[in-house]
Amino acid sequence: xxxxxxxxxxxxxxxxxxxxxxxxxxxxxxxxxxxxxxxxxxxxxxxxxxxxxxxxxxxxxxxxxxxxxxxxxxxxxxxxxxxxxxxxxxxxxxxxxxxxxxxxxxxxxxxxxxxxxxxxxxxxxxxxxxxxxxxxxxxxxxxxxxxxxxxxxxxxxxxxxxxxxxxxxxxxxxxxxxxxxxxxxxxxxxxxxxxxxxxxxxxxxxxxxxxxxxxxxxxxxxxxxxxxxxxxxxxxxxxxxxxxxxxxxxxxxxxxxxxxxxxxxxxxxxxxxxxxxxxxxxxxxxxxxxxxxxxxxxxxxxxxxxxxx
Amino acid sequence: xxxxxxxxxxxxxxxxxxxxxxxxxxxxxxxxxxxxxxxxxxxxxxxxxxxxxxxxxxxxxxxxxxxxxxxxxxxxxxxxxxxxxxxxxxxxxxxxxxxxxxxxxxxxxxxxxxxxxxxxxxxxxxxxxxxxxxxxxxxxxxxxxxxxxxxxxxxxxxxxxxxxxxxxxxxxxxxxxxxxxxxxxxxxxxxxxxxxxxxxxxxxxxxxxxxxxx
Numbered sequence: 253x254x255x256x257x258x259x260x261x262x263x264x265x266x267x268x269x270x271x272x273x274x275x276x277x278x279x280x281x282x283x284x285x286x287x288x289x290x291x292x293x294x295x296x297x298x299x300x301x302x303x304x305x306x307x308x309x310x311x312x313x314x315x316x317x318x319x320x321x322x323x324x325x326x327x328x329x330x331x332x333x334x335x336x337x338x339x340x341x342x343x344x345x346x347x348x349x350x351x352x353x354x355x356x357x358x359x360x361x362x363x364x365x366x367x368x369x370x371x372x373x374x375x376x377x378x379x380x381x382x383x384x385x386x387x388x389x390x391x392x393x394x395x396x397x398x399x400x401x402x403x404x405x406x407x408x409x410x411x412x413x414x415x416x417x418x419x420x421x422x423x424x425x426x427x428x429x430x431x432x433x434x435x436x437x438x439x440x441x442x443x444x445x446x447x448x449x450x451x452x453x454x455x456x457x458x459x460x461x462x463x464x465x466x467x468x469x470x471x472x473x474x475x476x477x478x479x480x481x482x483x484x485x486x487x488x489x490x491x492x493x494x495x496x497x498x499x500x501x502x503x504x505x506x507x508x509x510x511x512x513x514x515x516x517x518x519x520x521x522x523x524x525x526x527x528x529x530x531x532x533x534x535x536x537x538x539x540x541x542x543x544x545x546x547x548x549x550x551x552x553x554x555x556x557x558x559x560x561x
Numbered sequence: 562x563x564x565x566x567x568x569x570x571x572x573x574x575x576x577x578x579x580x581x582x583x584x585x586x587x588x589x590x591x592x593x594x595x596x597x598x599x600x601x602x603x604x605x606x607x608x609x610x611x612x613x614x615x616x617x618x619x620x621x622x623x624x625x626x627x628x629x630x631x632x633x634x635x636x637x638x639x640x641x642x643x644x645x646x647x648x649x650x651x652x653x654x655x656x657x658x659x660x661x662x663x664x665x666x667x668x669x670x671x672x673x674x675x676x677x678x679x680x681x682x683x684x685x686x687x688x689x690x691x692x693x694x695x696x697x698x699x700x701x702x703x704x705x706x707x708x709x710x711x712x713x714x715x716x717x718x719x720x721x722x723x724x725x726x727x728x729x730x731x732x733x734x735x736x737x738x739x740x741x742x743x744x745x746x747x748x749x750x751x752x753x754x755x756x757x758x759x760x761x762x763x764x765x766x767x768x769x770x771x772x773x774x775x
Contacts (some may be wrong), residue, residue: 375642376647377640377643377644378643379637379640382634385632417670418634
């Protein structure tokens with residue numbers, strides 16, 4: 253790409269950027285995925301992450317007996333045919349499944365790629381790919397779109413749930429930059445800061461799968477806009493190992509409704525207790541919207557995310 | 562004409578090869594180690610073209626190491642054998658390696674194991690195996706003598722019976738063998754030949770000595 257003279261920033265005598273120049277910086281550099289802005293940022297990548305934080309929330313919780321994945325189903329129109337069962341969760345191979353937040357069309361490409369990665373490994377080694385290797389290979393592809401010119405990054409974050417003989421049950425999160433990490437519990441998508449701060453407060457190492465389901469519903473209820481939880485708007489799945497085979501079980505509408513009911517009971521109990529002592533911390537919805545109070549998770553929320561929480 | 566023999570015992574795998582390097586009807590050297598160590602817990606007995614043998618073993622060993630560096634974990638014997646088979650199969654119609662192999666290894670998942678693979682990349686997991694002409698002379702003995710969970714001494718007794726049969730009935734002379742064992746503590750060389758400190762390895766020395774005294 254030719255270097256344009258116009259891209260050279262105006263500076264004051266002392267070399268600092270004046271404020272009007274700074275304001276136009278975003279516009280000047282944000283159309284290029286592969287060019288750093290003078291502040292050292294890649295705007296397209298940040299915008300992709302922003303797109304994801306508008307998408308339906310996803311929660312993943314790791315326990316010693318398995319992994320719970322939960323997702324918010326955004327009902328766009330009553331006329332739309334509901335998808336059969338799983339809308340945002342995909343089986344990648346015999347050991348791994350993902351939950352998606354972001355652009356579904358982009359996710360389809362990545363899911364297809366991840367499945368190919370899994371089968372290619374199986375073809376080479378006659379064993380299922382270790383979960384972290386699968387995550388890494390998909391993230392390598394994502395990273396490529398932040399560096400090679402003329403391409404848009406994938407507007408997708410994944411939660412990967414899997415089991416392998418090396419590390420047992422594992423939960424990973426990846427974002428459009430190609431970053432990934434292993435988590436005990438984490439959330440992506442809309443209101444993810446609130447979701448994560450709830451997880452931070454309520455997650456316990458010795459949780460059972462049922463505890464984790466209840467917590468997942470609690471976290472989703474924080475992240476979703478609706479005042480009442482509706483089983484039709486929630487997708488809940490559990491990844492466990494049964495007789496040596498890793499299974500992903502999608503909970504039926506009735507089971508999801510039961511999990512929601514279990515959470516409602518707990519919440520009402522907490523509210524009753526809470527009214528006696530302190531008024532804060534009620535389990536209402538959308539309480540964190542727009543407030544700077546959401547505990548920023550150490551790993552990633554970029555500074556400007558507070559504007560959209 | 563190379564002979565490769567392999568056996569699985571109780572918690573270990575033993576592979577043996579003759580020590581000859583031949584070209585046409587000529588023996589070039591008599592202390593050739595044809596059991597390269599692929600990594601700490603894997604050995605590969607090789608028969609076939611001398612150059613391909615060396616090149617293929619190095620290619621496999623370096624790729625196993627690369628996997629280990631990339632993923633912080635070594636492949637199991639089964640995974641390494643599957644990868645090796647695929648490498649051989651992919652090369653088969655481009656630039657084939659003329660090697661027949663027995664891959665022996667030890668890992669925590671499957672314990673000791675042995676994989677038979679020919680130059681056409683046909684592979685099987687076996688309790689014992691042999692390649693080349695040597696197979697014609699030794700499979701009968703192995704069928705008769707091998708039992709599951711044999712001790713090292715018992716396996717070596719089968720091996721010695723096989724070597725004795727080869728030295729009796731096989732047209733090609735095979736005066737010495739390399740023998741290596743792999744188990745939970747890694748690879749052990751049970752028998753080796755070094756022509757500089759082992760008189761027996763100097764093929765023709767006995768004859769030369771006999772001729773000079775006559």
